[in-house]
Amino acid sequence: FQPTVSSAPPQSFNKDYIHDFWSKPRTGLEVESHVRICLSDPKYSSEDRPSIQILSNEPPLLVVHNFLSPQMCDDIIQTALQTGNMRRSTVGSQQETAETRTSSTVWIQEHECPDPLRLLADKVSSITGLPTSHMENLQVVRYDPGQEFQMHTDHQDSFNDLKCRGRLATCLIYLAAPVAGGETWFPELTSASNEKGVLVTPRRGSAVLFWNTVEKPGCPNYSADMFLHADPRMLHAGLPASEGEKWVCNRWIHPVDFGAGVRGL
Numbered sequence: 140f141q142p143t144v145s146s147a148p149p150q151s152f153n154k155d156y157i158h159d160f161w162s163k164p165r166t167g168l169e170v171e172s173h174v175r176i177c178l179s180d181p182k183y184s185s186e187d188r189p190s191i192q193i194l195s196n197e198p199p200l201l202v203v204h205n206f207l208s209p210q211m212c213d214d215i216i217q218t219a220l221q222t223g224n225m226r227r228s229t230v231g232s233q234q235e236t237a238e239t240r241t242s243s244t245v246w247i248q249e250h251e252c253p254d255p256l257r258l259l260a261d262k263v264s265s266i267t268g269l270p271t272s273h274m275e276n277l278q279v280v281r282y283d284p285g286q287e288f289q290m291h292t293d294h295q296d297s298f299n300d301l302k303c304r305g306r307l308a309t310c311l312i313y314l315a316a317p318v319a320g321g322e323t324w325f326p327e328l329t330s331a332s333n334e335k336g337v338l339v340t341p342r343r344g345s346a347v348l349f350w351n352t353v354e355k356p357g358c359p360n361y362s363a364d365m366f367l368h369a370d371p372r373m374l375h376a377g378l379p380a381s382e383g384e385k386w387v388c389n390r391w392i393h394p395v396d397f398g399a400g401v402r403g404l
């Protein structure tokens with residue numbers, strides 16, 4: 140396989156980004172080489188080399204270290220703070236607060252922090268093969284010690300009723316790592332060497348990428364308006380940190396274009 144990756148400017152989705160790499164199960168080596176090719180575009184040459192870890196190949200779960208530079212992570216955190224709008228995080232399409240999610244959230248738009256957000260969207264687009272116009276605004280989340288996001292899937296079947304449909308894929312980035320704890324835990328992704336599932340340790344600038352739904356673009360009979368089922372294997376939790384702040388941001392990708400003004404769910 141040889142995915143085509145264009146050097147189009149980030150915001151204009153170029154059809155060359157489209158590839159059907161994720162339409163069938165892949166080996167870890169295939170996933171690694173796909174992601175390496177996507178991120179080897181000359182426009183990323185000034186950045187630190189990404190290093191790719193495949194934590195599960197089916198369903199795919201990967202971590203890309205150096206996805207964003209430390210400076211870009213700080214810029215996103217500063218932008219979030221400057222809005223003065225951080226509020227208790229919510230869950231679900233009704234945006235309700237819940238005891239299961241105790242962090243604070245703010246949504247930021249691309250014009251508020253252009254370079255990091257464009258770069259982030261562009262890389263996610265090239266890896267997933269989905270256009271940047273299918274992405275929600277960036278959700279920035281701060282956890283103080285003891286705060287957490289209990290077990291959940293990022294897609295919920297009720298999202299099918301929304302115009303924007305569901306959250307096909309997630310790119311979660313650690314903007315600041317706590318001193319201790321705060322791992323992201325995927326308990327269903329067990330293997331001989333990982334009986335308790337996969338535990339991802341937060342590291343500043345690292346991205347965690349995964350698909351949330353059983354149906355993926357390019358799969359047989361896939362269409363943008365089909366019913367999307369949450370993949371129960373992708374259950375995960377943000378565990379509480381015991382010391383230090385943890386900051387993350389989420390970029391979620393939908394099967395349809397949001398049109399002008401990408402909003403958060």
Ligand SMILES: O=C(O)CCC(=O)C(=O)O
Pocket residue numbers: 280288293311321322323324375376377378387389
């Ligand atoms: O904070 C984490 O480690 C996970 C966050 C998460 O799963 C989410 O925001 O949907």
Ligand SMILES: [Fe+2]
Pocket residue numbers: 291292293375
């Ligand atoms: Fe999540």
